[in-house]
Amino acid sequence: MTKNEDFILVRKARLGDKDAFRQLVEEYKKQVYFIAYRMTNNHADADDLSQEAFVKAYQSIGSFKGKSSFFTWLYRITINITLNYLKKAGKNQPFELDENISIADSSLSPDKVLQQRQLHEQITKAINSLPVKEKAVVELAVLEGLPHKQIAQILGCREKTASWRLFQARKKLKEKLSSFV
Amino acid sequence: MDCRKVEKLLSRYLDNSLNESSLDEVKSHLDSCEKCMTEFNAMVKIDGLVKLKAKETPSKEYFENYWRRLEDKIDNGHIYSLSEQKRLFSPFLARFAFNSILAALLIFLGGLLYIHSQQIKSLQFVQEETHKTMTRYLAHLRTKIDMKEGIQSSVQPFDKIEKAAIMQLKYQQSKDI
Numbered sequence: 001m002t003k004n005e006d007f008i009l010v011r012k013a014r015l016g017d018k019d020a021f022r023q024l025v026e027e028y029k030k031q032v033y034f035i036a037y038r039m040t041n042n043h044a045d046a047d048d049l050s051q052e053a054f055v056k057a058y059q060s061i062g063s064f065k066g067k068s069s070f071f072t073w074l075y076r077i078t079i080n081i082t083l084n085y086l087k088k089a090g091k092n093q094p095f096e097l098d099e100n101i102s103i104a105d106s107s108l109s110p111d112k113v114l115q116q117r118q119l120h121e122q123i124t125k126a127i128n129s130l131p132v133k134e135k136a137v138v139e140l141a142v143l144e145g146l147p148h149k150q151i152a153q154i155l156g157c158r159e160k161t162a163s164w165r166l167f168q169a170r171k172k173l174k175e176k177l178s179s180f181v
Numbered sequence: 182m183d184c185r186k187v188e189k190l191l192s193r194y195l196d197n198s199l200n201e202s203s204l205d206e207v208k209s210h211l212d213s214c215e216k217c218m219t220e221f222n223a224m225v226k227i228d229g230l231v232k233l234k235a236k237e238t239p240s241k242e243y244f245e246n247y248w249r250r251l252e253d254k255i256d257n258g259h260i261y262s263l264s265e266q267k268r269l270f271s272p273f274l275a276r277f278a279f280n281s282i283l284a285a286l287l288i289f290l291g292g293l294l295y296i297h298s299q300q301i302k303s304l305q306f307v308q309e310e311t312h313k314t315m316t317r318y319l320a321h322l323r324t325k326i327d328m329k330e331g332i333q334s335s336v337q338p339f340d341k342i343e344k345a346a347i348m349q350l351k352y353q354q355s356k357d358i
């Protein structure tokens with residue numbers, strides 16, 4: 001969906017067109033869910049947080065001025081809700097693979113699946129050890145592939161700050177995952 | 182550009198977030214510096230590992246039902262706010278709650294202990310009084326026995342309780358010996 005298509009849908013949604021909002025949800029539900037999931041490593045939390053983000057977006061779409069893209073605005077809401085939650089929930093996020101989550105790689109043999117699970121848990125453990133703000137930058141830069149300028153907009157910080165956090169995060173991850181590199 | 186400066190820019194280089202002049206400088210440095218190139222390759226590998234997280238996914242059905250569940254919440258104007266809800270379990274509040282419960286428990290225990298000590302005191306009092314009464318009674322019995330043994334007919338015969346007490350007394354004496 002182009003930025004312009006989003007913009008038209010947003011205008012309609014602002015006038016109370018729920019179906020227009022539904023189309024926006026269909027477009028971004030996975031990204032929004034996955035941000036929350038990868039930050040919390042927990043399906044139930046990711047479900048609650050992502051739905052909360054969409055409800056908030058629906059309720060406050062009138063205040064969306066179109067200065068950034070809808071997508072940036074929506075990510076910002078999601079990240080804020082998730083960071084808020086993480087601050088309150090404390091540092092100890094699980095690193096075990098959630099029972100509602102599977103690794104999309106059906107070609108693997110059973111013992112390879114176990115190895116894969118363990119690898120995933122090691123990676124999650126390393127990511128979990130980062131401060132939440134660095135975690136957010138890793139999620140947006142590495143997993144979402146967003147440019148640093150947009151990450152800065154989403155997080156409401158300067159581009160230099162976002163880049164610096166990412167540099168720090170990558171250095172730490174390199175240390176923690178040195179056995180795999 | 183020196184290695185230290187390049188190292189700091191590698192992260193931005195990797196994400197295509199460098200301006201053109203820096204981009205060219207980093208590129209040409211990497212072509213000639215093995216150390217920085219190794220560093221860059223390690224970073225690419227780390228990113229590759231992190232990207233494995235993208236394979237973790239819930240079921241297809243979950244996303245199929247996503248809007249239906251969301252629509253219910255939008256229509257009801259109800260948000261179950263996890264980010265707000267967790268406020269209840271914030272470390273500060275948890276500590277506060279824990280301390281309050283602990284304080285309440287200590288006060289309660291203190292109260293119990295006080296009541297208990299009062300009870301012990303009154304129990305001791307009763308025991309002391311009983312002991313005194315018993316001692317007096319036994320002294321009275323002894324006198325009565327002595328008088329009986331001295332064949333003083335004017336002395337009242339032993340009643341049931343006295344007989345039992347004498348039996349007990351004799352038993353005690355035989356044990357003491």
Ligand SMILES: [Zn+2]
Nearest residue numbers: 184214216217
């Ligand atoms: Zn170098």
